[in-house]
Each structure stands twice: as C-alpha cells, then as structure tokens.
Amino acid sequence: MKISTISCEPISGQKPGTSGLRKKTRVFMEPGYLENFIQSVFNAIGGAEGKTFVVGGDGRYFNRRAIQVILCMAAANGAAKVIVGQHGLLSTPAASNLIRKYKTDGGLILSASHNPGGIDADFGVKYNVSNGGPAPENVTEAIYEQTCSLTSYKILQNEMVDLGSIGSKKLGEMDVDVIDPVKDYKDLMASLFDFVSIRNLIAGGFTIVFDAMHAVTGPYAKAIFEGALGAPEGTVLNAEPSEDFGGGHPDPNPVWAKSLMDLMMSEKAPCLGAASDGDGDRNMIVGRGIYVTPSDSLAVLAANAHMAPAYRHGLAGVARSMPTSAACDRVAAKQGIKCFETPTGWKFFGNLLDADMATICGEESAGTGSNHVREKDGLWAVLLWLNILAERRQPVKTILEGHWAKYGRDYYSRYDYEAIPMDAANQLMDDLRGQLDKLAGKTLGSLTIKNADEFSYNDPVDGSVSSGQGIRVWFEGNARVVFRLSGTGTDGATLRVYLEQYVDTHGNHSMPPEQALKPLVESMLELTDLKGRIGRTEPNVIT
Ligand code: G6P
Numbered sequence: 001m002k003i004s005t006i007s008c009e010p011i012s013g014q015k016p017g018t019s020g021l022r023k024k025t026r027v028f029m030e031p032g033y034l035e036n037f038i039q040s041v042f043n044a045i046g047g048a049e050g051k052t053f054v055v056g057g058d059g060r061y062f063n064r065r066a067i068q069v070i071l072c073m074a075a076a077n078g079a080a081k082v083i084v085g086q087h088g089l090l091s092t093p094a095a096s097n098l099i100r101k102y103k104t105d106g107g108l109i110l111s112a113s114h115n116p117g118g119i120d121a122d123f124g125v126k127y128n129v130s131n132g133g134p135a136p137e138n139v140t141e142a143i144y145e146q147t148c149s150l151t152s153y154k155i156l157q158n159e160m161v162d163l164g165s166i167g168s169k170k171l172g173e174m175d176v177d178v179i180d181p182v183k184d185y186k187d188l189m190a191s192l193f194d195f196v197s198i199r200n201l202i203a204g205g206f207t208i209v210f211d212a213m214h215a216v217t218g219p220y221a222k223a224i225f226e227g228a229l230g231a232p233e234g235t236v237l238n239a240e241p242s243e244d245f246g247g248g249h250p251d252p253n254p255v256w257a258k259s260l261m262d263l264m265m266s267e268k269a270p271c272l273g274a275a276s277d278g279d280g281d282r283n284m285i286v287g288r289g290i291y292v293t294p295s296d297s298l299a300v301l302a303a304n305a306h307m308a309p310a311y312r313h314g315l316a317g318v319a320r321s322m323p324t325s326a327a328c329d330r331v332a333a334k335q336g337i338k339c340f341e342t343p344t345g346w347k348f349f350g351n352l353l354d355a356d357m358a359t360i361c362g363e364e365s366a367g368t369g370s371n372h373v374r375e376k377d378g379l380w381a382v383l384l385w386l387n388i389l390a391e392r393r394q395p396v397k398t399i400l401e402g403h404w405a406k407y408g409r410d411y412y413s414r415y416d417y418e419a420i421p422m423d424a425a426n427q428l429m430d431d432l433r434g435q436l437d438k439l440a441g442k443t444l445g446s447l448t449i450k451n452a453d454e455f456s457y458n459d460p461v462d463g464s465v466s467s468g469q470g471i472r473v474w475f476e477g478n479a480r481v482v483f484r485l486s487g488t489g490t491d492g493a494t495l496r497v498y499l500e501q502y503v504d505t506h507g508n509h510s511m512p513p514e515q516a517l518k519p520l521v522e523s524m525l526e527l528t529d530l531k532g533r534i535g536r537t538e539p540n541v542i543t
C-alpha cells in the first residue's frame with residue numbers, strides 16, 4: 001500500500017476548546033480539515049510511529065468517514081495498532097476504559113458530545129492521553145501550534161477497513177482490532193457495582209426508564225439494564241444510535257429530555273428515570289416526581305458511595321468544577337476528606353484522580369464519574385444510583401430530602417444565553433472583570449455583594465496555573481452567582497450564569513428553585529444589564 005504525503009497549508013481556528021476541537025460538520029468535511037488536525041495531533045505527541053491508539057465515536061453524521069481517514073493516517077504515520085469499536089462506535093467513557101485497560105498510547109474520540117448531529121449540525125474530535133483522560137493543556141497547546149504550521153500530512157489513499165465485523169484486520173502494516181464496543185465496559189461496571197443486589201431490586205418491582213436519546217449509550221444500556229440486570233425490554237428508550245440523534249438535541253437536561261421529565265412527573269412515572277448524552281459521558285437523574293440537579297447528585301453519590309463495592313473503603317477525596325454547587329463540599333467536610341475546586345472541563349480532574357487525591361468528581365454540566373476511567377461517565381452514575389437505591393430501598397425523593405435535612409440545601413440553577421454576539425459577550429465579561437474590586441458592599445435588589453473575583457486554578461499536582469476561569473460574585477446570605485462563557489459552543493457565544501442559594505438544615509427545603517433563586521436572579525440582571533446589552537433577560541435554557 002502506498003503512503004502519500006500530501007502538501008497542505010496550515011488551517012486557522014483549530015484550537016481545541018473545553019473538550020477537543022468542535023466545529024460545524026461541514027467545516028470538518030472541508031478537504032484537508034480533519035487531516036490537518038489529525039496530523040497535528042500525531043506531530044504534537046512525537047509521531048505515531050510504533051504507537052497504539054483507541055479510535056471510536058458517538059455515531060453522529062461523518063463518524064464513519066472520519067474514522068476511515070484516521071485509520072489511513074495512523075497507518076501512514078507508522079502506528080502499530082488501532083483498537084476501534086464495531087461500526088466505529090465507542091462511548092467516551094468506554095474509550096477511556098479501553099485506553100487504560102489495553103495500555104495504549106492514547107485515543108481519538110469523535111463526538112461533539114451533547115451538541116446535535118447531522119450535516120448541518122456539529123462534529124468534534126478529541127485526543128485523549130495514555131491515562132485515558134482528555135489531553136491536558138500543554139498537549140492541546142502543542143497540537144494547536146502544529147495546526148498553525150503544518151505543511152503536509154501522511155495518508156494511505158483509497159483504503160478502507162471493514163468495521164462491520166469484529167476481528168483482527170490489517171491496514172498496510174498496521175493492525176486494526178475491531179472490537180465489541182460494549183463488552184469491556186460492561187465488565188468494568190460489573191466489577192464496580194453489586195449487580196446481584198441491583199438485579200434483586202429490579203426483580204422486586206423497581207422500575208427504570210433510561211432514555212438513550214438516539215445516541216451512543218443505547219447498546220450499552222440495553223446490554224446492562226435489560227441484559228445483565230434483568231430489566232424488562234423497553235426499559236431503554238431511543239436505543240438505536242442515529243446519525244442525527246433522531247433529529248433531537250442529545251443533552252440530558254429537563255429541556256432536551258422533556259418527554260422523560262414529563263413521564264417522571266406523571267402518575268405513570270417509574271421509580272427512576274435517567275438519560276445520557278450523545279457520547280455517553282453526561283447523565284440526568286430523575287426520581288418519581290423529583291428532578292435531581294447534577295450538583296445534588298454528586299453530593300448524594302459522594303455521601304453514599306460506600307454502599308457500592310468499588311467504594312466500600314471510602315473516598316480519598318472529591319472534586320467539583322468551580323461553578324458546581326457547594327453541596328458536595330458539605331459532604332466532604334462531614335467525612336473529613338478534601339474537596340477540590342477545579343475549572344470547568346473534565347481534564348482538570350485527571351491529575352487529582354491519577355494522584356489518588358480524589359475518587360469521585362462531578363460538574364454541574366451533568367457530569368459525574370470516578371477513578372475507574374478518566375472521563376465522566378453517564379451510565380456509571382445511573383448504576384451508582386441504582387446500587388445505592390438497592391441498598392437503601394427508599395424512593396429517590398426520600399433520599400434527596402433526607403440529604404437536605406442533614407446538610408442543608410443548595411438551591412441551584414444555570415441560565416444559558418445562547419448564540420449571543422461574541423463582542424457583546426466579551427464586553428460583558430470585560431466590564432464585570434473591570435469592576436471586581438469595587439463590587440463588595442454594593443446592594444443590588446434585595447441582596448448585598450460580599451466579595452467578587454475571577455477564578456484561577458493552581459493545580460496541586462503539577463503546579464500549573466489556569467487563569468480566567470469564570471467570574472464569581474458572592475452575596476451576603478450564602479448566595480453566589482458565577483459568569484462564564486461556554487467553551488463548547490459553535491455558534492456565537494453562550495453566556496452561562498450559575499445561580500446558587502444555600503438554605504441551612506433548619507430552613508425551607510421544599511421551595512421551587514425559581515422561587516428560592518428569584519432575588520439572586522434580580523440582582524444578577526441588575527448587575528449585568530442583560531436587557532440593555534443583549535436585549536433579553538430570559539435564558540434559552542434553564543437547567
Ligand atoms: C464538556 C466537558 C465538561 C464541561 C463542559 C462545559 O462537556 O467535557 O467537562 O463541563 O464541556 O461546557 P461549556 O460549554 O460550559 O464550556
């Protein structure tokens with residue numbers, strides 16, 4: 001087979017964001033666009049020669065073609081082996097597991113996560129390193145530098161590997177192992193949780209509905225819930241991965257998983273409702289008549305994890321992203337373990353997990369996970385909930401209310417203002433930044449500002465510093481608002497406003513969140529003058 005070296009021009013704008021390179025699918029389909037990025041990854045890691053990689057994606061439009069390109073480039077660059085999921089499918093946590101289990105040099109995950117799929121929607125590529133986690137910033141910087149100076153890439157032209165059948169194949173000199181995408185992941189889950197106890201719970205009449213949102217977790221969830229755990233057929237909804245996620249938006253939150261929410265709030269609600277996103281790393285948990293916010297879910301999981309075999313001996317520590325509520329901090333304090341506060345982005349947990357300083361991590365953006373892989377893991381979160389429910393034998397609602405009674409409640413909501421002009425968004429952040437040292441003591445609406453800053457993270461493991469990670473404003477009376485621009489959007493800017501109001505153990509825990517947060521929202525609107533700046537006060541999405 002002939003290796004072609006194709007001359008190319010550097011391509012601008014290939015800077016990886018919060019989670020890899022995300023662009024419109026049509027951009028990725030432009031001649032040479034994907035090739036430039038992949039060659040830059042190989043160059044940035046010192047070449048692909050002799051290396052082994054895991055490759056797979058969430059099945060969105062362009063997944064299959066992109067994988068063939070990556071395989072042909074890996075072979076042309078001298079890689080020894082690529083492990084790839086059958087039909088090119090791998091959930092993000094499953095890919096992370098394979099990288100670790102088979103001790104590969106890294107992996108390429110094709111996904112734009114929770115963003116819609118299709119030729120007119122989004123695509124993405126992320127490079128993960130040998131610990132199974134997203135590349136840290138020094139690696140993504142090196143990749144970016146390569147994209148800016150690349151002059152050629154290597155590829156085997158007009159070659160294809162049959163990804164439809166499982167088995168060991170050859171592409172030129174390179175081995176290609178096409179594997180069952182589910183098996184290793186299912187084995188990992190069975191090693192962490194008490195499947196017998198969960199099976200008994202389900203056999204005793206406990207009902208679940210899991211919405212795979214036409215995304216990658218369908219086959220995984222069917223094999224685990226309906227297979228290993230004995231839940232009836234039909235437990236997993238929208239289980240067939242489709243290239244455009246059935247025309248939907250595969251983001252498991254109350255807005256995009258509305259039909260599941262409606263079911264859970266109805267008379268016919270099963271005992272547990274859950275959903276996952278495009279690539280299977282996010283999760284949503286809903287009890288009968290009660291939605292569990294991701295921040296609360298993290299706290300409940302941290303408080304009860306010892307009920308699952310993998311965490312029986314307790315947690316080394318917990319970690320959360322800065323905008324996530326402080327609910328898990330309270331659990332950590334009671335358990336006498338550390339709680340780390342990191343910038344948004346799962347990659348920041350990698351060092352803490354590797355150093356065994358944290359066991360469980362979570363983010364308000366519907367991500368929870370542990371040291372079993374180096375990505376957040378949607379099905380893992382559902383299984384840990386199930387394991388806890390199997391031990392406690394109480395409804396989700398009772399568990400949550402009991403948690404608030406013990407720790408107090410962190411009322412929480414995130415407002416997203418999507419597709420706003422980049423200039424207006426940057427201006428708003430700049431103006432807030434400019435006022436930070438003048439805000440203390442200022443009264444806005446009924447609340448007075450206590451303090452404000454811009455979050456900067458000092459990684460306790462490698463000493464690296466990540467600055468400019470979100471503006472925090474604290475108010476008297478245990479309230480906080482955080483402002484951040486999304487790092488994953490592909491259309492203008494998205495302003496995220498994270499709102500949090502703590503009510504202690506004696507307070508009222510049964511208000512609707514919008515009621516508890518109303519004074520804070522009013523202060524936030526006054527502080528930012530959103531109406532004047534972007535002409536609206538209502539967010540597109542509230543989570
Ligand atoms: C991805 C990352 C998460 C992160 C999220 C934030 O999903 O994997 O770790 O929390 O992006 O997205 P944002 O749009 O707020 O930058």
Ligand code: ZN
Nearest residue numbers: 113114279281
């Ligand atoms: Zn995702």
